[in-house]
Structure formats: C-alpha cells, structure tokens
Amino acid sequence: MEALKIEILNPKALQLIKEMQDLNYIKVTDAPVSKLQSYLKKMRKNASTAPSLEEIANIVAEVRAERYGTK
Template sequence: MNVLTINILNPKAEMLLENLADLQLIAIKSKKNNPFLQVVERLRKKNEGNIPSLEEITNEVEIVRAKK
C-alpha cells in the first residue's frame, strides 16, 4: 500500500477522489489540524525565497566552530 499526500487545486478533483473512495478503490483519511505544523508551514512560506546558499551555511558553521 502506498500513502500519498495530495494538494487539491480544483474542487472537481475532490469529488473524483470521493467517488474512488465510494468504490473502495482508495481510502481517504482527513488530517487533524496540528498547530505546530501550521506554524512550520507559515514560516516556510514566509522564507520561501530566502534560502541560504551552501557557502552561507558553511560560513555560519565556521563562525560557530571558531567560537568554540
């Protein structure tokens, strides 16, 4: 059995998935809203275009190592 996470972009797709569940071809489990995951998702969206480069990460690591 494979488990997939799907973002539904069109409401018609949700209807198709519900029809597949009615035919017992798939099982749909709704997720509970986890406040921690909501915060993580909000932070990811906020910093989406601000990903540090490998060089920046390496520099930060070297600074921390030098302090020790």
C-alpha cells in the first residue's frame, strides 16, 4: 500500500475521489495532526493571548543560534 498527500484544485476531482472510495478502490483518511500542533492547541485553550506557530519557530531559531552559533 502506498500513501500520498493530494491537494485538490478542482471540485470535480473531489467527486471522482469519492466515487473511487465508494467502489473500494481507495481509502480516504484525514491527515494526522502533529504532536506539536495538538500540544499547542491544548495549551492555548486557557490562554488569553498565545504566540503563533511562526512566532514560536522564530524564538526556537534564535535560541538555537545563540546556543550553537550562527553558521
């Protein structure tokens, strides 16, 4: 079995995919949520203001640059 990530650009393609699923040619599942995203969602639930994923990535990059030196 092979797993692929497909971005649907045309709504007609979605109908074709649904038909193939009905014929048991393919199985469609939702994409898994990363552990980081699920953790952030859990932590943000009670926070009034929370940093975005991009802001967190920038902070991590800054800390790594300080710790390991910029290259």
